[in-house]
Amino acid sequence: MGEKKKKIVKTIKVDLDKCIGCRACEVACSAFHANPKYSSINPARSRIRMVIDELNDVYVPVRAGDYTKAECMGRDKCTIDGKEYDEWCFCRASCPSRELFKEPDSGLPLKCDMCEDDPPQKEPLCVQVCRHDALTYEESEEEVGEEEVKLGEMEIGLESLVDKYGMQKVMDTVARMSKNG
Ligand code: SF4
Ligand code: SF4
Numbered sequence: 001m002g003e004k005k006k007k008i009v010k011t012i013k014v015d016l017d018k019c020i021g022c023r024a025c026e027v028a029c030s031a032f033h034a035n036p037k038y039s040s041i042n043p044a045r046s047r048i049r050m051v052i053d054e055l056n057d058v059y060v061p062v063r064a065g066d067y068t069k070a071e072c073m074g075r076d077k078c079t080i081d082g083k084e085y086d087e088w089c090f091c092r093a094s095c096p097s098r099e100l101f102k103e104p105d106s107g108l109p110l111k112c113d114m115c116e117d118d119p120p121q122k123e124p125l126c127v128q129v130c131r132h133d134a135l136t137y138e139e140s141e142e143e144v145g146e147e148e149v150k151l152g153e154m155e156i157g158l159e160s161l162v163d164k165y166g167m168q169k170v171m172d173t174v175a176r177m178s179k180n181g
Helices: 024-032 125-129 153-165 167-180
Strands: 005-014 048-053 058-063 078-080 083-085 135-144
Touching (some): 125 135
Antiparallel strands (some): 048 058
8 A cells, every 4th residue: 555645624614603705805816816926806717716605794705616517407495584595606616607716817616725835825815804803724644645746727727728729729729829929
């Protein structure tokens, strides 16, 4: 059996009773991921989005999860305090069914990267700006069998381009760009 490795598990805990729907987390996330950093604010680029239902006092922050090329086969419905919410409301995936968690200009998928950066942040930005302690950050250690292969942002973006246009077209475009570049 292979040697066990340790990995740091990063968790953001959400306390829905404390969230007031101020959307500071969306603002901070989009500013942190702007290019150059902090040059613009656009919640549509945020990797955390709020599901807000003021009438029913429901505020749910949802962080972007993995990109998936297929629409899901089954749908969920959630009932909170007697009100039924659409099946997609709380889903974290960037997928073909909806515009959520897609970069608004390019359409490329967005995924929460826990604000990993160099130098590292003391906590993810959304946690830092949440004045109501609805978001709290935790790290723990976990043993894993093999080191997981982690896809970077560029690989996820390329994967979605290949899904959309096909491998040949992406390769031809890259070849043409590198000739021009
Ligand atoms: S910053 Fe905190 S309180 Fe405000 S919307 Fe985000 S999670 Fe909720
Ligand atoms: S951890 Fe960072 S990337 Fe993820 S939602 Fe929060 S601010 Fe955005």
